[in-house]
Amino acid sequence: MALAVDRYELGQIGTNCYVVRSGPGATDAVVVDPGGDVTALRLELARLGRRCRAILITHCHWDHLGGVADLAEATGAPVHMGADEAGVLEAPADFYPGVRVRPYVPEVRLAGDETLDLAGITFETVRVPGHSPGHLAFHAAGSLFSGDVLFAGSVGRTDLPMADWETLLASIRLLLARFPPETVVYSGHGPPTTLGEELARNPFLTELRAEQHSAA
Numbered sequence: 001m002a003l004a005v006d007r008y009e010l011g012q013i014g015t016n017c018y019v020v021r022s023g024p025g026a027t028d029a030v031v032v033d034p035g036g037d038v039t040a041l042r043l044e045l046a047r048l049g050r051r052c053r054a055i056l057i058t059h060c061h062w063d064h065l066g067g068v069a070d071l072a073e074a075t076g077a078p079v080h081m082g083a084d085e086a087g088v089l090e091a092p093a094d095f096y097p098g099v100r101v102r103p104y105v106p107e108v109r110l111a112g113d114e115t116l117d118l119a120g121i122t123f124e125t126v127r128v129p130g131h132s133p134g135h136l137a138f139h140a141a142g143s144l145f146s147g148d149v150l151f152a153g154s155v156g157r158t159d160l161p162m163a164d165w166e167t168l169l170a171s172i173r174l175l176l177a178r179f180p181p182e183t184v185v186y187s188g189h190g191p192p193t194t195l196g197e198e199l200a201r202n203p204f205l206t207e208l209r210a211e212q213h214s215a216a
Helices: 038-048 068-075 083-090 165-178 195-201 203-215
Strands: 004-010 015-021 028-032 051-056 079-082 108-110 115-118 121-127 136-140 143-147 184-187
Touching: 004 038, 015 143, 015 184, 038 068, 051 068, 051 115, 079 083, 083 108, 121 165, 165 195, 165 203, 195 203
Parallel strands: 028 051, 051 079, 079 108, 143 184
Antiparallel strands: 004 015, 015 028, 115 121, 121 136, 136 143
């Protein structure tokens, strides 16, 4: 089953938000990382006849949280988020003074390695810290919603509080071992890519390429 995935660049810095459906004809959808501009997103969903049934949050950075409360309250869709980072969404002003993020209490707290059946789609949760300590990725039907762990040609920043390069590299190593190279990566910023393309060409993954070659 190939998912139907629509990408929207939302919020102050155009963070990727994904509307994910089980196929082209499906109307029920899961929204990943609604970072802002929720009024415009809701109008677009209504225009296309799509219903938000669940909200998935990859991590707690402000640009991924800006529209969560508004979308959840408007749709009644439960918010799924890493348990370690839920406190940031509950009290965002404590972490991001001067940035407007409305607080919200996630209905579902995740630890990683859960299976979620949402809107006719089965998602696997994968714990991938490094860019943030409780970062999650969500995999379904050959698609990986990676948040800010891995991008086309780049990786998540590790010069932020509680970020760590070696931890991030271990998380990417885990994704490469767990999922096939043709897995489509839908990142928090930038265009889609695949795991195989990033292993082959991403300049930040030289160490992982060397490991692959030595094991071959």
